[in-house]
Amino acid sequence: MSASTAHSVVDAKPWTRHLSSALVILYALITILPLVWIFMTGFKTPQDSISYPPKVVFEPSLEGYVNLFTTRSRQTPEYMATLPPPDNWAEALVRDRNMVIAGPSKFGERFLNSVIIGFGSTFLSVFLGTLAAYAFSRFKIPLKDDLMFFILSTRMMPPIAVAIPIFLMYRSVGLSDTHLGMILLYTAVNISLAVWLLKGFIDEIPLEYEEAALIDGYSRLQAFIKVVLPQAATGIAATAIFCLIFSWNEYAFALLLTSGTAQTAPPFIPTIIGEGGLDWPAVAAGATLFLIPIVAFTILLRKHLLRGITFGAVRK
Amino acid sequence: MAESTTRGLEKVAERAARATPPGLARRFSGLSDKAVAWLFVGPTLVLLLAINIFPLIWTVYLSFTNYKANRSARGYEFIGLRNYERVLTDSDIWQTLQVTAHFLIWTMTLQVILGFTLAWLINKQFKGHGFWTTIILLPMMLSPAVVGNFWTFLYQPQIGLFNYVIAFFGGIDPSSFSMLGDVNLAPWAIVIVDTWMWTPYIMLICLAGLRSIPDYIYEAAEVDRASKWRQFWSITLPMVLPFLMLAVLFRVIENFKMFDLVVELTSGGPGSITELASINLKREAFEKWRTGYSSAFAIILFVTVFGVANIYVKALNKVKQR
Numbered sequence: 096m097s098a099s100t101a102h103s104v105v106d107a108k109p110w111t112r113h114l115s116s117a118l119v120i121l122y123a124l125i126t127i128l129p130l131v132w133i134f135m136t137g138f139k140t141p142q143d144s145i146s147y148p149p150k151v152v153f154e155p156s157l158e159g160y161v162n163l164f165t166t167r168s169r170q171t172p173e174y175m176a177t178l179p180p181p182d183n184w185a186e187a188l189v190r191d192r193n194m195v196i197a198g199p200s201k202f203g204e205r206f207l208n209s210v211i212i213g214f215g216s217t218f219l220s221v222f223l224g225t226l227a228a229y230a231f232s233r234f235k236i237p238l239k240d241d242l243m244f245f246i247l248s249t250r251m252m253p254p255i256a257v258a259i260p261i262f263l264m265y266r267s268v269g270l271s272d273t274h275l276g277m278i279l280l281y282t283a284v285n286i287s288l289a290v291w292l293l294k295g296f297i298d299e300i301p302l303e304y305e306e307a308a309l310i311d312g313y314s315r316l317q318a319f320i321k322v323v324l325p326q327a328a329t330g331i332a333a334t335a336i337f338c339l340i341f342s343w344n345e346y347a348f349a350l351l352l353t354s355g356t357a358q359t360a361p362p363f364i365p366t367i368i369g370e371g372g373l374d375w376p377a378v379a380a381g382a383t384l385f386l387i388p389i390v391a392f393t394i395l396l397r398k399h400l401l402r403g404i405t406f407g408a409v410r411k
Numbered sequence: 412m413a414e415s416t417t418r419g420l421e422k423v424a425e426r427a428a429r430a431t432p433p434g435l436a437r438r439f440s441g442l443s444d445k446a447v448a449w450l451f452v453g454p455t456l457v458l459l460l461a462i463n464i465f466p467l468i469w470t471v472y473l474s475f476t477n478y479k480a481n482r483s484a485r486g487y488e489f490i491g492l493r494n495y496e497r498v499l500t501d502s503d504i505w506q507t508l509q510v511t512a513h514f515l516i517w518t519m520t521l522q523v524i525l526g527f528t529l530a531w532l533i534n535k536q537f538k539g540h541g542f543w544t545t546i547i548l549l550p551m552m553l554s555p556a557v558v559g560n561f562w563t564f565l566y567q568p569q570i571g572l573f574n575y576v577i578a579f580f581g582g583i584d585p586s587s588f589s590m591l592g593d594v595n596l597a598p599w600a601i602v603i604v605d606t607w608m609w610t611p612y613i614m615l616i617c618l619a620g621l622r623s624i625p626d627y628i629y630e631a632a633e634v635d636r637a638s639k640w641r642q643f644w645s646i647t648l649p650m651v652l653p654f655l656m657l658a659v660l661f662r663v664i665e666n667f668k669m670f671d672l673v674v675e676l677t678s679g680g681p682g683s684i685t686e687l688a689s690i691n692l693k694r695e696a697f698e699k700w701r702t703g704y705s706s707a708f709a710i711i712l713f714v715t716v717f718g719v720a721n722i723y724v725k726a727l728n729k730v731k732q733r
Contacts, residue, residue, distance in 0.1 A: 116537035122529060123546040126607060130549065132572055133561050145570045147585075223455045230451035234444060244724055246455070249463040251720040253668035255692045256709035259702060260469035261462070263480060283462035286455055315447050346556035346671035347689075351697060365560040365675055375564055382557050393552045397545055401619055404551075404612060405657065408727045409619045 133386070136379035144375045158192075159376025161185045163202050163367065163384075167194040202381055205363040209385075211274055212359055213342040216281035221335045223282070224289025225327070229319060231290065232297040233305075243291070247406065250287040254347040262352060272353045280348055285338040288406060292337065295407030296330025297323065333399040336392050343389065360385050467713070474706035481700040494707035504708065506683065507691040513598055514605070514687060515666055519659055521606045526613025527655065531647075533614070534621045544618075548611045555608065559675035562604050566590040566676075591677055594684045601673050601685050605666065613658045620654030621647070653730050660723040664716055688712055 136144050138155040167189055178195070181187040189196050227246075231239060261280065262271070270276030300323060308318040324331075350362045364381045367374055393400070401409055474494050478487035498504055529547065533540050550558070565573040569586040578585035590600040624647065632642045670689040673679070679686035679694070686694075692712065696705035 112535050112537045115532035115535040116540070116543075119529060119532050119537075119540065119543050119547075122525075123543045126550060126611075127546055128572075129558075129562065129565055129607070130553075132565065136564070145567075147569050147575075149570065149572050149575050223458065226451035227455040230448045234448045236448065236452065242452075242456075246459065247724060248717060248720055249459050251664055251716050251723075252463065252467070253670075253689055253692075253709070253712055253716060255668075255670060255689050255696065256470060256713045257463065257466040258693075259473065259480065259696050259706060259709065260466035262697075263483075264466060264469070279458070280462060283458050286458060290455065315444065319447075340552060344554035344556075346554070346674075347693075350674075351693070361554050361556040361671075364557050373564075378564070379561065382561055385557055386553055389552050389554070390549060393549060394545060397541075397548075400548065401615055405616065405661075405730075406727070408657070408730055409616060409654065 130386070133379050133382050136376055137383045139376050139379075141374060141376055144379075156188075156376075157185075158188055159374075159380040161188050162374055162377040163380040164200055165189070165196045166198050166200050167192075168197045169194050200367075201363065202360075202367070205358055205360045206384070208274070208357055209343060209359040209361075212277045212281060212357065213339050215274065215278040216285060216342045217335050217338040219278065219282040220285035220289045220338050221293075221331060224286055224293050224334065225324075225331060227286075227290045228293035228297050229323060231294050233302075243294075246287045246290050248287075250284065254284075255351075258348065258351045261348075265352060272355060272357050274357050277349070277353065277357050277359070280352070281342040281345060284345075284348075285341055288341070288403075289334050289338060291406040292334045292403060293327070293330060295402065295410070296327050296334070299330075300326045333396060333403065336396050337403040340389055340392060470706045470709055470713075473703055474710050476703045478702045479700050480696075480702040487703070490703070494704050495711070497704060498708045498711060503683070503691070507686055507688050510598070510684070510686055511667065511669075511688045514601060514669065514685075515663060517599075517602045518605045518609070518666055519662060521602065522610045522613045522662065523655065523659060525606065525610045526658070527617050527651070529610070529614045530617035530621055533618060548615065550608045551611045553608075555672035556675045558608065559604060559672040562676055563591060566600060568592075592681055594681055597677055597681055597685050601676055604672060604676060605669070608672065609662060609666075612662060613655070616654050616658040617651055620651035623654075624650045653726065657723070657726045657730050660719065660726055664719050664723060667716055667719070668712070 135151075135153075137159045138157070139150070139153055140156045140158050143150050143153045143156075144159075165185070170193060172193065175190065175193060175195075178190075181190055186196055230236065231243060236242065265271040265276050270279075304322050304326065305318045308322045309315070313321065344361065345359070346361045349359045353359070353362070360381070364378060364385060367377050367381060396403065475489055475491060476487045477490050477494075479485070533544055562573075565571050566589075568574055568589045571585075573590065574585040574588065577583070577588075588596060590596045590603075628646055628650075629642060632646060637645070668689050669687050670693070673685060673687055674690060674693075677685045679690045683691075688708075689712075692705055692708055695701050695708065
């Protein structure tokens with residue numbers, strides 16, 4: 096096989112190019128298959144989801160989604176006969192299984208918790224991170240490198256290693272299983288990423304802009320707000336999405352420190368149980384709803400992905 | 412604690428202000444540079460001290476006691492280094508570390524080979540490579556717990572897609588093997604999912620490395636009549652290596668503390684065949700409630716990760732200078 100690369104004087108030969116494109120597309124298709132399967136399973140009936148051989152063609156059903164959002168109870172045929180006709184499609188779907196909708200499930204709440212904690216901690220870490228990153232970028236802070244390393248090193252800590260004292264600490268100040276507690280915790284984890292990324296973005300803004308503003312009589316704070324912030328807007332947005340994705344996906348702390356009120360979706364989705372075992376279409380429906388926002392954000396972030404995953408070290 | 416922290420911060424801010432050139436400081440109306448620096452860095456440091464460093468110090472403290480968090484009323488006493496002694500002589504811990512090592516070595520080997528190959532292929536810039544790259548990147552952004560949970564479905568004997576595909580191409584009965592239930596297969600089950608998830612990470616960083624190599628180096632090599640093979644070994648590989656190192660170091664740190672994905676896949680089972688260090692730690696701390704003992708183990712793990720992290724930051728700075 097030829098070892099030529101696109102950089103060489105002679106561009107990659109057409110056949111190497113075709114071969115590489117075929118191999119990459121093959122890998123991409125294999126890698127996307129589990130995700131497609133999640134999506135498809137969400138629209139299967141429970142029977143279809145566990146059929147052998149696995150069904151690729153099936154009649155789509157919304158049963159998984161209905162089961163995800165409701166709790167149901169099984170009723171006797173006699174009781175079913177006494178009910179008035181179902182007033183919506185979801186009820187009708189459930190009645191076909193000899194059940195009635197007993198109420199909403201906890202999924203909505205857990206999803207909302209994910210949203211509140213995700214956005215809350217993202218806002219806080221980006222806010223604090225922007226301030227700190229600006230100071231690190233513009234002022235000659237002594238021991239700057241050590242402080243930056245200290246901030247990064249907090250990210251390296253295994254969550255379980257600090258979970259014990261955080262558990263004890265939260266228990267004693269009444270923060271366990273609260274939104275505020277989780278927001279603060281996720282902010283503390285995210286802030287290292289926010290500071291490192293944002294420092295990179297702010298470093299790229301030429302100093303001259305601010306100096307001009309200072310000469311024009313702006314105070315340092317005004318220059319920061321009116322000159323630096325607008326210039327850093329893209330960087331701030333990219334950083335925010337990274338923080339949001341982290342909080343959204345976080346599992347270890349959520350599992351250990353929350354149980355009800357503030358529980359987020361990741362520890363909840365695997366516990367969705369149907370009659371006689373896991374209700375896979377409902378689990379898949381929950382997973383689909385939970386993963387779709389991240390897929391959308393990943394596509395949005397495409398250009399900044401590299402920066403985000405290397406704490407801003409590798410840019411292009 | 413809080414007081415000394417504030418004082419420490421003030422000192423930092425003061426030095427910051429003193430170090431800032433007077434040229435800038437003169438132009439201020441309103442807050443001085445010293446105040447701005449203090450105001451801007453302060454909250455972040457306070458938050459990190461309160462929610463990262465303080466708990467860490469507490470873990471160190473607990474590691475010298477026989478405290479049990481589920482019986483906090485009973486009191487506790489200091490037992491010196493006995494927890495550390497117990498951890499280091501516990502055969503379960505060594506078993507756990509072996510499992511972690513197996514997981515690390517295989518995930519890294521597979522991901523480096525696959526990730527580098529993919530990056531190298533993508534770098535040929537065929538039509539539509541941007542689209543396919545984005546598709547390949549998706550798994551690493553998703554929630555490991557939710558995805559890991561779903562993989563248990565793919566791994567079901569008989570009905571699971573994974574078993575079906577293997578059976579289809581391998582010509583064996585799909586219900587004849589259980590990836591998660593078999594002690595020989597379970598360690599590979601977690602390696603496969605982690606590789607599926609994190610190969611794109613290595614790929615993306617390698618791709619950046621490949622793209623950082625300036626064309627003229629290859630042009631010079633062509634002039635010198637270096638073979639493509641030679642060019643690969645003496646130009647491409649050495650120039651991508653710092654990037655690859657960075658990616659591997661980061662993955663080693665992350666996989667050393669791997670928790671969510673594997674908890675949802677196997678929760679350490681069958682038996683304790685896939686019980687990684689973090690999962691063992693969670694069991695000791697939150698199921699057996701051996702708080703002191705698990706704190707000692709946590710500190711040992713932390714020191715290890717911290718050591719690797721140090722190397723990571725050095726690599727980071729090296730790459731940054733390029």
